[in-house]
């Protein structure tokens with residue numbers, strides 16, 4: 001039976017844009033599994049930046065310039081915090097603050113992150129399902145030439161300046177895939193799995209590091225398609241290619257395919273990379289992957305779905321070059 005649901009694996013800003021495009025085409029038939037490796041405790045609050053970016057983006061509440069936080073934000077809390085000598089390196093807008101305070105309250109009451117996110121998504125009028133990758137704490141630690149750094153210290157506090165030597169996902173070994181994430185893969189109705197153009201090392205790897213996640217991907221029996229976060233050897237936003245250079249990885253689509261070795265069946269690259277797409281060891285599609293406008297997001301989402309459908313049509317069951325680890 002051919003499925004009709006699509007599952008997207010997603011980090012923050014870049015990934016959320018494609019998730020938004022997919023949500024406009026699929027509505028409730030989209031499930032977004034979101035990285036929580038960036039989560040941290042700050043000012044006594046539990047902050048889930050990627051989950052919130054996906055929530056705000058799909059609810060049309062996000063700030064279009066920054067990509068994170070809410071549109072029409074005010075910063076009275078931050079300036080008042082500065083006046084009393086508080087920590088201001090991580091910006092929490094007045095509107096955004098409400099979500100952190102309410103999430104923290106509910107977590108302390110014993111609710112799971114999944115339950116909280118599901119409720120907020122409903123209140124925001126989002127029809128897609130948004131699921132944190134796990135309800136257990138996984139914390140990305142960036143091993144740098146300045147020592148180990150919690151993700152937000154590295155990313156926001158130090159603006160990704162220290163050279164990355166390795167990346168660890170603290171707590172991943174004992175984390176569990178949530179029952180809701182497991183069920184979403186196991187319903188037997190998955191048409192495609194999309195790896196959004198998020199940073200493979202910082203945003204997608206934490207999702208894949210949750211024990212059992214790779215098996216769920218494989219067993220869903222649907223084509224797995226990644227959208228490359230690299231265009232013409234550079235990332236649109238964020239430190240992807242800087243990190244690749246520091247890890248001595250060539251900033252090329254071939255490296256991304258290699259990184260997702262045995263996981264993906266197809267890769268979408270930008271049109272300007274069409275020439276090297278032919279040499280990649282998976283099925284490829286070259287199209288416009290830069291998402292500047294709402295139309296760009298929907299067009300790319302449509303291309304992703306068409307590509308996945310063609311992969312299904314061309315061979316069933318979906319062929320895999322190698323087994324999953």
Ligand code: FO1
Pocket residue numbers: 011012013038047048049050052053068069089090091092096152155156203
């Ligand atoms: N990114 C920044 O560059 N500076 C910030 O001060 C900042 C605050 C912030 C607050 C809430 C939130 O949900 C996200 C925030 N981000 C900020 C974005 C976030 O740190 C990163 O974009 C992601 O973690 C990487 O995907």
